[in-house]
Every structure is written in structure tokens, then in C-alpha cells.
Amino acid sequence: MVEYCQAKEEDAPEILDLSLKAYKPNRDLGINFAAANADEALVEKNIKENICFYMKDGENIVATASIRMPWSSHAGPYEVPHIWWVAVDPEYKRKGYASKLLDHVENDFLKEKLHCPSVSLGTAKKHPWLTDFYKGRGYQMVGEADLGKGHVTVYFEKLLNAKSHKRR
Template structure:
């Protein structure tokens, strides 16, 4: 099994759309207003162009994705990089691939930005996302109700590089597709 991490390209958009749509079924059932849950091809392509959209491939097939947002959604709340649009192909869930991708992206983004960690957001009413992220070492630091029916949302952060002034060499920083795990 050949596992690779890389930045997505617009040529990956159709596969990313399929994975994201299939993985976000619970989000739609909960009627959460997350853009990725009802994304179309144009929105996926826009995400790839404007952000760092990472993928994990197994034997050349994309199995998971997560995006490092280049926007400033959290301006005023934190300077840490923001991760969003995490999705794993449902046919590949339970194999640890999503965790591998998150581990690699957390380190890579923290090292590239010089930040000690990363942030993400999730809804309290989702039945398993908040506990899953907390098991992965994320801590809640801000809760808010966006007033759109999503209920309480939580911003979470995770320390990845304890001393950001001393970068660690864990993973490639140049975005090349030759990072392998066997």
C-alpha cells in the first residue's frame, strides 16, 4: 500500500466533491449550515485555488482531504492556522487514514506557518465530532451560537510544536507529492 500526502489540484475537484459529499451526510441530516456539506464542483475548485487543500492518496486514489484556510475566519480570536473541510471517503473510514492525514497536515501547517498549533471548528450537536477531536488532543477555547440554527459551535486548538521557535523536521514542507508511509 503506497500512501502519499500532497496538495490537491483543480484536476482533483471531482473526486474531492464525491468524498466530501459522501462524508458529510450526517452534517446534512443534522441540517448544519456548513458550506462543504452542500458544495458543488465550483465551490470545491474555489477551495483548491484559494487555500491549501491537502489529500491523502492510497495507491493513487484520494481517500481523505482537509483544508488549511488562507482566509481570516478567526481574526480577533486566534492567530493559529485554521483547518476546515476534513473528509474521509466513507468506504475508507475506520482504517486510520483520516488520522494519518490530520497528523501530517497539523505538523506541516504548524511548521510552514511557524505557529505552535492549529485550530478547527465543529458543532456541539454533531454526535461524534467534538469527542473525536478532543481525543486527538484538541481543546475547546471559544463557543458561540452563529444564530443560523446550527446551535453551539466550538473552536478548538491543538498544540503541535511545543516551542514554535524550534521547528521540528516531521514531514515535507515543500508540498511535493513524494511523502510516503508504508
């Protein structure tokens, strides 16, 4: 039975363990995402300052994703919520958990509860599969920046609610 939960501070050790395992391929590619080299303090900070969801299948946490809000200390590049720290436990890869969790975040939370017009996210331009994954989910590239992390970040936006969307 799949369950979506908002993380609490006591969930930090499990989310850290999942994140480090999930982001190992990114470390191997030399892509320096914050979550790839996280420690428990960073996970706790993410839980306290952002909206951190996790997905359980039975008793196991199988995926996590967070939302940085426009008013947070680490806001995204645009004035809309920004998804980051998406991770799936490697033992549960290729079962659609990332898509299910993102559907929950995008539709059930951001669109239905918060009535957000759109959402952004970013990934490394040179990442071999994430840009295609996000494009396949309806995200459109809207910009890029060199944030000094050793790669160029590509930003994407997905329209959630056309009636309330205002173009920049």
C-alpha cells in the same frame, strides 16, 4: 501506498464527490457544514484560496482536509491556521485515514514546515462524535459562536509548538 498531495483545480470533481459522500451523515443530522452542501465552484474556491490536501491510497483519493490561513478571505476565528473541510470517503471509514491526514497537516506541514505555534478548528457543538474525536487528538475547547447556520460552532485549538506559542 499512502500519498499526501496538495489539491489543484483539476482535482475539484473528485474532492467534491468525496465530500458529498462523506458529509451525508452530517446532512442527515441537520448540521449545515459548508462542505456538506458544496458544489464544484465552492471546491474550486477552497482549492484556490486555502491549502487543500488530499490523501491517496493507491489510485484512490480517500480523504481531504483544508487549512484556512489567518490572512485569507475566510480566515479562522483566531490568528492561527484553521483546519476545516475534513472528510473521509465512507468506503474507507474506520481505517485511520482522518487521523493520518490530520497528523500530516498538523505535524509535517503546520509544525515542521510553517513552524506554527498552534492550529484551530471548529465543529458543531451538537455533533455526536466529532468533539470527542478532536479532544482525543489533543484539541482543547477555546470558544463557541452562533454563526447563523442552525447550530452552535465550538472552536478548538491544539498547541503544536510550545516555544513559539503566545497566549491571546
